[in-house]
Amino acid sequence: MPWSEAVTPVRMRRVAVVVPQSGLREALVRIAEQGCVELDRVEEAAPGEAAVRLQRLRGQGTPSGSRSGAPAALAVTAPDLDRLDRGRRFALLAGEAQLEERAQGAVRQGEVAALAGWCPAAQVPLVADRLAAAGGALLPLPVPRGTDPPTLLRSGRAASFTPLVSTYGTPAYADLDPSWPAGLAYVVMFGIMFGDVGHGALLVLGALALRLGRPRALARLTRLWPFLAGAGVAAMLAGAAYGEFFGPTGLLPVLWLSPLEEPARLLAAAVVLGAGLLVLAHAAGAVNRVRENGWAQGLYAATGCAGLLFYLGLAQAAAGLLLHHLAWTVAGAACAVAGLALVAFGMFRATGGGGAGVAETVVRLFDVVVRTGTNTLSFARLAAFGLTHAALAALVWRGTTALAGRGAAGLAGAVLLFVVGTAVSFALEALVAGVQALRLEFYELFSRLFEREGRPFRPWHVPPAEPADPAAKVLPCSPG
Template identity: 80%
Template sequence: MLWPEAMTPVRMRRVAVIVPQAALRDALVRIAEAGCVELDRAEEAALGAAAVRLRRLRGRATTVEPEGAASAVLAADLPDLDRLEARRSIELLAGEAQLEERAEGAVRRGEVAALTGWCPAAEVPRVAGRLAAAGGALVPLPSPRGTDPPTLLRPGRPVSFTPLVTTYGTPAYADLDPSWPAGLSYVVMFGIMFGDVGHGALLLFGALALRVGRHRRLARLSRLWPFLAGAGVAAMLAGAAYGEFFGPTGLLPVLWLSPLESPARLLAAAVVFGAGLLAVAHAAGAVNRVRESGWGTALYAGSGCAGLLFYLGLALAAAGLFLHRPPVAVIGATLAVVGLALVAFGLFRATAGGGAGCAETAVRLFDVVVRTGTNTLSFARLAAFGLTHAALADLVWRGTTGLARHGVGGVAGAVLLFAVGTALSLGLEALVAGVQALRLEFYELFSRLFEAEGRPFRPWHVPPAEPADSATKVIPCSPG
């Protein structure tokens, strides 16, 4: 897969399902089994026979099982609903209720029924082949004007960072998919705050145990193993640069700097690193604004081209002042002023004009300037929490070596102190670093990438009641 394709959501196609009315149920069963199509549903569908019986059995108003529920199954042939109710076959009734709801949204003309929906473009041929066996067809349609397709981010097997993006929200269909860059930046920020070879190795071991483990209680967390593994590797690399192995034990040489001895350098490096991430986020946001609304809007947007020009100008001006290069500083300041002027023009266009519009523009422009500075300085927390982690590890190590000098009892106490102190610092600092990296990801970076929220792709999938033969088993689609 080419990287431009990997950086965009799965391509969707608007499709129509056209089948003879007599074969509508068979076609819907095949669609539900494939699990690749999101069918349009009637806004005010009447309760079907299966839904009424399901409601009686449950004794509450819910008529249809939630999407993707494992307790709904479908029979290949139309079952006797009265018999299902008598047997309290809730799973089959739930599947029939979902099927009735989809069938209610079909448009019928003579002997033909048609439904519309969305399907990943790569899965259209496979779904069309399954429908052909029922005498139907899957016809690609042009996308309706003013309607965005649903968004499906690429799962990226076997390693996926999409949960980081979907936890924040669903990107618009036209936006970039930042899953991999966001995941890599997350683990790097975690490693800077949690730099220790020994502690990182423990995280990596925990990730591998989560990946191969069979414990039911940890099954729901298994999809998070890439984050834990990446964080462990990043922590080990940062720890090697800091010379930290379960603290400043002296077992490793300092390859770059010691956090406790050079806090100012670490602080400056964290801010520069954050500025680089913000520049990349601004650039990606500019691409998203162009893809969403075209150049006319993107040129003046604070999270578009104007905001990118303003931020790059500020960075260039700051670099010129730091390096004592006045021409570079002047060029950077000029670019920043031009970018800020474009942002102001875009803000004023969104107001009602006049004096009130000017006042509103001034207030919002001041907010843009202040937020740009505070967001950049916010990355100083990478160094701050890195210092905290190093200080805690140093405290545990000093106590351990101090106790070890007092005979056999002191050695036993030192071992106990080292084990308990390492466990406490590992748990506390891992939680803090994870939360802080997530906070920087969401508030500083994603706030520049996304302005519009998309709609997640929710294909209809209900498994068959009877297991299929090994030769004819249908695997639900997993686009990407």
């Protein structure tokens, strides 16, 4: 898959399902079985006969052993609703209620019925073949003006990182899908705060156990095992750089720095890394603003091209000051001023003008400048919590070594202290590092990427009680 597709949502097509009215039910059953099409639904539609029966049955209560909450299912041929009612077949009644609701959205003319909806572009041929067997067709339609297609984030290798984005919100269809870059940024930040080879190895072992379906209570989280493994590997790499193996045990040499001995250097490195991540977030945000609204608005947005120019200028000016390079400082300051001027122009253009517009622009511009500085310095928490993790591990190790030299009882106490202390610090710091990395991801990075929320793609999927075509093998819909 080209990288340009890997960082964008699944491409959607507006489609029309056209079938003979006599074959509408069969076509809907096939669409529901495939689970790749989101059909338009009639707003405030009156409930159908199946829905009324289902509601009445649920209101009556259910006897022991009945399955009123069972997943919906569809009968291939139109069932006898009276028979389903008497047999309390909740699943089939629920499927019929959904089918009735979709059928109400059909436009009928003569002997033909048509429904509109959305389908992943890659799945259009597959769905069209399934409909052709029922005498129908799937036809492409132009996207209605002012309507955004629903958003479907890609599955596959980066699927374990997708919850990072979907928890924040659904990106607009025009926006980039930052799942795998955001996942990489998250595990790097987690590793810096949780830097210890031994603790990271425990996370990797936990990921392998999750991959094998252990414990069974967490089986539904199996797809997140690459996420956990990545965090563990990042923690191991950071721990190797710090020389930490279950604390400062001396089993590993310090390859870069010891957090407790060089905190200022670690702090500076964390801020520089944060600045680099913010530059990437600004660049992605600029792409999103242009894709959403075109160059006219993307150029002047604080999270667009103007904001990117302002931040790059600030970064260059700061680097020039630190390196005592006058030309860099002046050039960076000029870029920052130019970017801020473009942001101000865009803000003023969005106001009503006049004195009130100027005042509003000044206040919002001040907020942009302050937020830029605070967001950059916020990444210092990477070093702060990395120091906390190292300090807790050092405290446990010092207590262990102090007890180990006091005879057999002291040795037993040392082992107990090391095990319990490591477990407590591991659990506490893993939770803190996970939450803080998530906070940086959401508030510092995603706030620059996304300005509006999209609508998630929700295909209609109801399995049939028996295959619509026993001779045909239905392949699962995998739009990613």
